[in-house]
Each structure stands twice: as C-alpha cells, then as structure tokens.
Amino acid sequence: MNKTNPNTYLILVIFLLIINIVNYILLQSVLKAESLAQEAGQLTEQVNYQRQKYQQLGDAYKNIRGFMHDIKKHLFYIETCVNEEHYDRIIPYARETMSDLEARYCTVNTGNLVIDAFISNLMLRTARHNIKLTTKLKIDNDLVPCDDYHMTIILGNLLDNALNACLEEQSGEININIQTIEHTFTIYITNTYHFPIGEKPPEDIENLDFIHGYGLKNVKKSAEACGGFCLINYENGIYSVTVIIPEKKRTT
Template identity: 30%
Template sequence: VIEKFQLMHENAQLQHQMDYQDANYEKTVHSFKNIKRIIHDTHQQFLYIDECIKRNELAEASEHIKITLNKIEGAYQRVNTGNLVIDALVTNSLNIGQANGIKVDTQLNLYSQKVNIERYDLCVALGNMLDNAIEASKKVKIAEDRFILIKIHSNESALFIHILNHMENEVAHLQSLKSNPDIHG
C-alpha cells in the first residue's frame, strides 16, 4: 500500500513537471512567433523606405529609419546567450516584466552555449525561479520596487543562477504559499 502511494505521488509530481515543461515550450513557441511577426513588420517598413528612396525623398526615408529603429529597440528585448533554454525563458521574463511594470536587468555570461545540465531540468529549475520572482514582484505595491536581477554565468564545469527580486512582505520561513505546497518549492 505504501509503495503504491509512493508511486502515485511520484506520478503526480512527474505529471506536474511535464505540464510545467509543456508551458515552457509554449513560451518558446510564443517567442518564435513574436520573432516572425517582427520580421514581417520590418519587411513592411523596408517597402516604405524603398519607395521613399525611389521618389528621392531621402530625408523622409532617413527619418523613418530612425523611428523604426527606435520602435524595434524599445519593443524587442532579446536575450542571445546561444543557449536556447536560457534565451527563451529569460526573454519571456523580460517581456512579462515589461508588460507588468517590473524592471528586469540581466547579467548573462556563459562560458559555452552548452551547459552541463539537461534541458528539461534547466527548464524546470530556471522556469520556476523566474516565475517565482515575477509572481513576487507583481505583488509589490510600490512601482519603483518592482525589480528583478537575473544573473546567469557558467564556467567549464558549472552553471550559476542568481535571481534577486523585491517582495511585498519579508518572509522568515521559506515555505510555498501556493496551493499544493508539496509540488512547489
């Protein structure tokens, strides 16, 4: 009976991890769809600039290039460490932070694109850390205090992840406040 209960518990945890992994893959797909949309929009801008050049309206073309570059810069915060998991999850956090008035700073420096951790495990660990930081930051009432610092670096044998964020209330005990605390860390 105990063994059966343990297997049921392990299955439930594995299912939760699979669901979490699926959600992270959805975030990655969403990031790629955003890239595709940006490429499409940029193409339209180039068509307009090309027409300005054909009509010898160079000042208009130059001004439109400046406006377009500013809009792209402001709208598209992309992380590019070379590691797809880190890039997708941190980029997603930047986008969520921007949408929720959370200032997100990054310090990312990988020794190599390849890190010595399975992608699945990295998705679960990094995804949970980022989700927790965003969730806590959303609860902070003072807008200037909504801040997350994401530091990720590696050397030839280890990956280091440090995420710092403000919280609305100091917590002395580190226990999940989520429903089902057995499957949340």
C-alpha cells in the same frame, strides 16, 4: 467455548487474524492508490507547466522569424522611397519599424534561446507590475552544460518563483546573474520578500516555494541531473537561489 470445543475457539482466532490481515492489505492498497493518484495529479500539473514554457519558447522563436520575414518588405519600401526620392518618408517609417523591432525582438541576446526568451519575457512582466529587474548575463553558450529541457525547468521555475514572491511586495526587486565562470555554469537569482508581521521564516527555508509547491523540487532534480546542485537561502528580506553546474568541456 474454549473448554467445550477448543477447535472452534482456534478457528475463531484464526478467522479474526485473517480478517485483520485482509483489512491491513486493503488499507495499504487504498493508501497506495491515493498516493499514486496524488503523484499522477502532480505529474499532470508538471506536464501542463512544461507545455506552457515550451509554448513561450515557441512563440518567441516564431515572433523572431516573423519579424525577419517582414524586414524584407521594410527594406524594399525604403529602397523604393530612395529610388523615387521620397526621403521625407524614410525617417518616420524607419522609426516606426524600430519601435516594432524593440517590441517584438528579444531584448536579450546571449545566444541561448531559453535564456533569451525567458529573460526577455520576464522584463515585460516585471515592467507591467513595476518590479525592479537587474540582470548580469555573461555566458559562453558552448560551455553551458544544460540542454534546453533542463534549462527550461531550472530557469522557468526560478523566474516564476521570484516574480510571484515580488507580486506581494510593495517595492519588489529581482536580480539575475547568469555566468559561465571558473569552469562552472552559475545561475544566481535573488528577490525581495518580507513575511507578514508576526510570521517568522520557516526553518525548512529550502522548501519555501512561491509557485505550485514542487517547482524548486524540479529545479533541484534538473540541476542534479546535469551534475550540479541547488542552494537556497533567506536573510534580511532577501530570498536567493543559486544553481551551480560544472561547465561543459569545450570540444576541439
């Protein structure tokens, strides 16, 4: 063909070249569409996860307000018992009221609603699964550099991560240390985790996520957004995460 009609051969080559270019463009478009669909799916899951966490905060707040509203009725009843000299009714009623208070009120009171709600909720969940939980909370809420949005992402993901890891342990244990100290706001969480027999810890331990695959990525992003960073370590069956953020300057 190229001898009798070189123009036809040239057109054929150009046509094949155009087809290859079009195929390449279409392939890139398909890959990009799949990537965007995957990102959209992850964003949807993240939004749902955040909605659940905000729902927990809202429920905790409503629970506290509801109990404080009921306190007035309890006090009125006790006052009536005193006025009518029914003293024998006060002690059992007060005990029942205190039991209700302990069950409904946040058992943690740092002054930060996110921390109080999440730690209190974790106490109930660890007790339900016989997981040992120790906490050390020493913060000045005025110096906490995270707003509720980033605090929810950081603490919510870290606590869920630790809990899910311990669910696979026979004697799970979680340790939580949150402090404002030496001009930093620090969250240090450790939990026990032993890999199955014959399985070694991955080299990229920082990518080990016990929840939904992107929880720790969101923690790192929120920590960085607040001017801090996140460190992850695993040694001798102890998985630890440390978030360090410079504390907020005190306003005068």
